[in-house]
Amino acid sequence: MKIHPLSDVASSSIGEGTTIWQFSVVLAGARIGKDCNLCAHTFVENDVVLGDRVTIKNGVYLWDGITIDDDVFIGPCVAFTNDKFPRSKQYPNSFPKIYIQEGASIGANATILPGITVGKNAMVGAGSVVTKDVPEKAVVVGNPAKVIRYIEA
Numbered sequence: 741m742k743i744h745p746l747s748d749v750a751s752s753s754i755g756e757g758t759t760i761w762q763f764s765v766v767l768a769g770a771r772i773g774k775d776c777n778l779c780a781h782t783f784v785e786n787d788v789v790l791g792d793r794v795t796i797k798n799g800v801y802l803w804d805g806i807t808i809d810d811d812v813f814i815g816p817c818v819a820f821t822n823d824k825f826p827r828s829k830q831y832p833n834s835f836p837k838i839y840i841q842e843g844a845s846i847g848a849n850a851t852i853l854p855g856i857t858v859g860k861n862a863m864v865g866a867g868s869v870v871t872k873d874v875p876e877k878a879v880v881v882g883n884p885a886k887v888i889r890y891i892e893a
Contacts, residue, residue, distance in 0.1 A: 751784075755792065770802075773810070791842070805835040812840050815848035815866065824854050841876070850885075861891060 743749050746762035755774030760766060762780050769786030776794045778784070783801040791810035796802070799817040806820055822835040836855030840846070844858045847866030858864060858874040865881035874880050877891040 779816075797848070803835070805837045806840075807837065808840040809842040809844075809860075811843045813845040814840075815846055815850070817849050818846050819849075819851045821851065822854050844874075863891065 741754055741756060742759045744760060744762040747760050747764040749760055749766040750768040751766045751770045751772065753771040755772060755776065757775040758772055760778045764778050764780065764782045766772070766784040767786045770784045770788045772790045773792035773794060775792055776790055778796045779798045781799050782796050785802060785804045787804035788802045789807045791808060791812065793811045794808055796814045797816040800814050801820065803820055803822040805822050820838055822838065823832060824836065838852055838854065839857040841858060841860040843861040844863070846852070846858065846864040847868065849866055850864045850868045850870065852870045856870050856873060858870070859876035859878060861877050862874045863879045864870055864874060864885060865879065868881050868885040869883040870880065871884040875887065878887045879889050879891060880887050
């Protein structure tokens with residue numbers, strides 16, 4: 741495990757071979773698997789679980805309620821949201837969960853709304869706004885994101 745000295749990592753649940761780069765913050769309750777790569781300027785809240793071999797590129801913030809399975813790629817500046825009706829200083833009792841299944845990839849600057857599941861081996865195109873669950877092996881693009889094809893094999 742390699743943790744850059746300019747990061748702030750409070751979690752003790754970080755797998756072997758994981759690298760956390762500078763200016764990253766990982767809160768105490770976060771669980772991060774083996775051989776992951778968290779690039780610079782990332783933030784991981786307490787109720788976040790990352791599987792093994794996950795890549796989180798620069799400028800990604802993972803809020804409470806996000807689970808990311810093994811072998812997932814999250815591109816730069818992907819925006820995860822966890823509050824359907826955000827108001828200043830008004831917090832829901834619980835946040836809808838976001839689940840990114842094994843092998844999925846999410847392109848740069850995509851937005852994932854609360855309560856979404858991105859299916860196994862699916863691909864979300866850069867800049868897409870995901871408002872509905874993404875089926876397994878689907879490629880989705882646009883605002884709102886729509887299936888344009890399915891990945892074979």
